[in-house]
Amino acid sequence: MTSSLHHRAIENLGTRIITGDLPAGHVMLAEQLEDELKVSRSVIREAVRVLQSLGLVETTKRVGIRVLPASRWNPFDPLVIRWRLASDARGAQLRSLAELRAAVEPAAAELAAQNAPASLRMELVDVARAMREAGNNGEVARFLELDIRFHSLLLSGSGNEMFANLMGQVAETLTGRTVHGLMPDHPHQAALQWHEDVAEAIARGDAASARAASDRIMRRTMSQMADTWTEQPRVFIPVRQ
Amino acid sequence: MTSSLHHRAIENLGTRIITGDLPAGHVMLAEQLEDELKVSRSVIREAVRVLQSLGLVETTKRVGIRVLPASRWNPFDPLVIRWRLASDARGAQLRSLAELRAAVEPAAAELAAQNAPASLRMELVDVARAMREAGNNGEVARFLELDIRFHSLLLSGSGNEMFANLMGQVAETLTGRTVHGLMPDHPHQAALQWHEDVAEAIARGDAASARAASDRIMRRTMSQMADTWTEQPRVFIPVRQ
DNA sequence: AGTTATTGATGTCTGCACACATCGGTGTCA
DNA sequence: TGACACCGATGTGTGCAGACATCAATAACT
Numbered sequence: 001m002t003s004s005l006h007h008r009a010i011e012n013l014g015t016r017i018i019t020g021d022l023p024a025g026h027v028m029l030a031e032q033l034e035d036e037l038k039v040s041r042s043v044i045r046e047a048v049r050v051l052q053s054l055g056l057v058e059t060t061k062r063v064g065i066r067v068l069p070a071s072r073w074n075p076f077d078p079l080v081i082r083w084r085l086a087s088d089a090r091g092a093q094l095r096s097l098a099e100l101r102a103a104v105e106p107a108a109a110e111l112a113a114q115n116a117p118a119s120l121r122m123e124l125v126d127v128a129r130a131m132r133e134a135g136n137n138g139e140v141a142r143f144l145e146l147d148i149r150f151h152s153l154l155l156s157g158s159g160n161e162m163f164a165n166l167m168g169q170v171a172e173t174l175t176g177r178t179v180h181g182l183m184p185d186h187p188h189q190a191a192l193q194w195h196e197d198v199a200e201a202i203a204r205g206d207a208a209s210a211r212a213a214s215d216r217i218m219r220r221t222m223s224q225m226a227d228t229w230t231e232q233p234r235v236f237i238p239v240r241q
Numbered sequence: 242m243t244s245s246l247h248h249r250a251i252e253n254l255g256t257r258i259i260t261g262d263l264p265a266g267h268v269m270l271a272e273q274l275e276d277e278l279k280v281s282r283s284v285i286r287e288a289v290r291v292l293q294s295l296g297l298v299e300t301t302k303r304v305g306i307r308v309l310p311a312s313r314w315n316p317f318d319p320l321v322i323r324w325r326l327a328s329d330a331r332g333a334q335l336r337s338l339a340e341l342r343a344a345v346e347p348a349a350a351e352l353a354a355q356n357a358p359a360s361l362r363m364e365l366v367d368v369a370r371a372m373r374e375a376g377n378n379g380e381v382a383r384f385l386e387l388d389i390r391f392h393s394l395l396l397s398g399s400g401n402e403m404f405a406n407l408m409g410q411v412a413e414t415l416t417g418r419t420v421h422g423l424m425p426d427h428p429h430q431a432a433l434q435w436h437e438d439v440a441e442a443i444a445r446g447d448a449a450s451a452r453a454a455s456d457r458i459m460r461r462t463m464s465q466m467a468d469t470w471t472e473q474p475r476v477f478i479p480v481r482q
Numbered sequence: 483a484g485t486t487a488t489t490g491a492t493g494t495c496t497g498c499a500c501a502c503a504t505c506g507g508t509g510t511c512a
Numbered sequence: 513t514g515a516c517a518c519c520g521a522t523g524t525g526t527g528c529a530g531a532c533a534t535c536a537a538t539a540a541c542t
Contacts, residue, residue, distance in 0.1 A: 040495045042283065049287045050294045061525050062503040075402045076317030096403050103348035107340060115475055152480045159475035161316045162337050234356055234400035239393045281528045302492050303536050
């Protein structure tokens, strides 16, 4: 099902557009795509419809299927994010996600302290303690698993569905950081403590402390990552008149 | 072109799903939709493909087109946001957007102070000054226009395409707030001053001050709005195992 | 209980008619 | 003679109808 012709057509065109292989302004014809991908019109048409909804292309009668500039892409769409992570812009995408996460997580911690259900608060405390144990024992894989669960619970507990939707992206960045050897085998004691601080503040409903502790975690991760994506070009999206 | 059959089919099904008229778990057949919307199979199929990419439905052979629960919807997609704003969940959607904005704008201000191009910084200062003038003269429409431009410039100047993408939603919330009479004819002097503070801090590259001033604006906005959406039910998205 | 056959829905392909933006030719006017 | 407005030819997306392929849920069978 994942490898239906429709999916493959979307993947093929989406990746080629986002890597810049098909540059903005490039015009394609449906018939030409049929020949190129060796699929029928219906497959192409359905794929183009989806790419259109992602802001990657627009269709005009008598012209064809035109590739849109990056400023028109929907930067929050999971497909777009995945394709960008697999492209040369991987660094810029990771930085954008990290900046978003740094902005959102302290706010999510504050909201979780006010709104999260009791069971979630308790699990958060448990997970934070387990993180310290796994971290001190050098259990890298288990630590990553717990880290992902901690931040997922935090985002979920905010009760803001937009924050919660970032779970997947956060998991991806945490995993990527570990896989690429950017995480020490034994996490810093301060970071472990801050995780426990966040969990306990949320458990007792202390919104300000939860935000402050989460903010410390985010500032630390940002300063750790900062040098890895230096000189990634920034994309300035023009303001519509 | 906006009223193509394809587009209308998406709107029809999308709104009905998001209002709950078509509840999660509800199963439809493509043939039945053809009769209902009086369009051909290709239109239905292309519309369903797009709704599938938004996480609103899934298709299964031998079963049909199944409506997915709200936890599967992509809360960042412009269509989903628009449909939610037009539904009973309007209050909850506005709150989510406000919370996201409150988290993002101070971060955007900080980044803009570090990265924004010079011309943008200068325009930001001009707009902030014009806001004070329009505000003091009770020019509501012009003030709204300038307010939208100010916050758009801020988000754009961050150099983070995800932040910049929120321009549209911010414009919508600011407009909605004015239209619904939640804005006083003469904005508070403190708020006007904070806007100038943000602009001037960005202009001189003072990231910390820019964030602090933006944070004051956001906290004030949030406390103003808080009582309008009291007791809007929160949606907790479960953490995937 | 486990295996196989049936069934019914989506997936894919194809030929056709239509709408309409663009381009080039034609004719008019200065 | 040159510039410009008009108008029809052309080509491409949009929409329609019908066919066959595929595959998973269900029923039938051993």
